[in-house]
Amino acid sequence: xxxxxxxxxxxxxxxxxxxxxxxxxxxxxxxxxxxxxxxxxxxxxxxxxxxxxxxxxxxxxxxxxxxxxxxxxxxxxxxxxxxxxxxxxxxxxxxxxxxxxxxxxxxxxxxxxxxxxxxxxxxxxxxxxxxxxxxxxxxxxxxxxxxxxxxxxxxxxxxxxxxxxxxxxxxxxxxxxxxxxxxxxxxxxxxxxxxxxxxxxxxxxxxxxxxxxxxxxxxxxxxxxxxxx
Numbered sequence: 001x002x003x004x005x006x007x008x009x010x011x012x013x014x015x016x017x018x019x020x021x022x023x024x025x026x027x028x029x030x031x032x033x034x035x036x037x038x039x040x041x042x043x044x045x046x047x048x049x050x051x052x053x054x055x056x057x058x059x060x061x062x063x064x065x066x067x068x069x070x071x072x073x074x075x076x077x078x079x080x081x082x083x084x085x086x087x088x089x090x091x092x093x094x095x096x097x098x099x100x101x102x103x104x105x106x107x108x109x110x111x112x113x114x115x116x117x118x119x120x121x122x123x124x125x126x127x128x129x130x131x132x133x134x135x136x137x138x139x140x141x142x143x144x145x146x147x148x149x150x151x152x153x154x155x156x157x158x159x160x161x162x163x164x165x166x167x168x169x170x171x172x173x174x175x176x177x178x179x180x181x182x183x184x185x186x187x188x189x190x191x192x193x194x195x196x197x198x199x200x201x202x203x204x205x206x207x208x209x210x211x212x213x214x215x216x217x218x219x220x221x222x223x224x225x226x227x228x229x
Contacts, residue, residue, distance in 0.1 A: 002026055002027055002028040003027055003028065003048040003049070003117060004027070004028045004029075004030065004045065004046075004047040004048050004049075005022050005027045005028070005029050005030070005047060005048065005049050005050075005051060005113060006029075006030045006031075006032065006038070006041060006042055006045065006047035006049070006050050006051070007019060007022075007029060007030070007031045007032070007050075007051045008031075008032045008033075008034075008035065008038030008041075008042075008050065008051070008052050008053055008056065008061070008064065009031070009033065009051070009053040009056075009079065010033050010034060010053060010055075010056050010057055011053075012033075014053075014079075014102065015031050015033070017106055018051060018079075018106065018109055019031055020106075021106035021107070021109065021110055022109075022110060022113065025110050025114075027113070030045060030047065033057075034056055034057045034058045034059070035056040035057070035058050035059030035060055035061065035063060035064045036058045036059050038052070038056070038064060039059060039064050039067055039068070042064075042068060042074065043071075047074070048075070048117060049074070049075045049076075049077070049113055049116060049117055050068070050074055050075065050076045050077070051077050051079055051109070051113070052064060052065060052076055052077065052078050052079060052096070053078075053079045053080060054078055054079070054080035054091065055080060055081065061078060061080070061091070062090065062091065062094060065078070065091065065094050065095055065096055066094050066095070068095075069094065069095035069154075073154060073155050075097050075116045075117065075155075076095065076096045076097050076098075077096070077097065077098045077099070077100060077109075077112055077113065077116060078091040078096040078098070078099045078100070079100050079102065079104070079109075080099075080101060080102060081101070081102040089192065089194070089195045092192050092195035092196065093195045093198065093199060095154060097116055097154075097155070097156055098112055098116055099192065100112060128140075130162065130165050130166065132165055132168065132213070132224070133212075133213070134146055134147040134148075135165070135204060135213060137158075137161065137162055137165060139162060142155070142158050144158065144161070144204070146204055151203050151204060152203075153200070153203065154199075156181060156196055157196060157199060157200050157203070159180070159181055160177060160181065160193075160196055160197070160200060161200060161204070161214075163177065163180050164214065164222065164223065164224035165224050167224065168223075168224045168225060168226035169223060169224070169225075169226030170223060170224075171217050171220060171221060171222075171223045172221050172222055172223060173220050173221040174193045174194070174220075174221045174222075175221075176221070177193050177221065177222070178192070178193055193221070193222075197214060197222060200214060201213075201214055212225060212227075213225055
């Protein structure tokens, strides 16, 4: 069965362009033209991926994203005419997986959809448990326990944490972390990693401003502390 893509977009030309290219590539595509109907359709139809416009009539894209993130790990690509980095990071911080600015290349959209769906189906993990200090990652079921308490991470957050926790002390440039996640380096999007790291620290660090697990390497990227080995 074809994977189902839901597009929530109020500009008919944009929605039609995205739908046509996705359908040509074998996807089943649903379209909603406002946030309220789009959210209802996402809950009813259970799509495999959501392409979500930021600026929508009624409930905007950020509110739709927040609502869905409280309920599921549905892969979400945000689509917007806004080019400012702050808007992009806000979307990523509340749970969007990727971000494309208008005007966009339909081929790029299809490539992003394909890559995100591939990630959502799950990468091949080495079975077992990764324990670092009071942090425990189960790579079989993607669960995380910190000091005996279960911690909910999004798919991207878990993948980031696992990538770094497997190699304590290794410095990961932002572009490398993006490439590990997407399978391709997204030029101009490397700062989006900062938003995901911020979310991760909020969830696993006792003091996110003074982290003990995920450390910043100035002007380069991040590393997982090797003091817990």
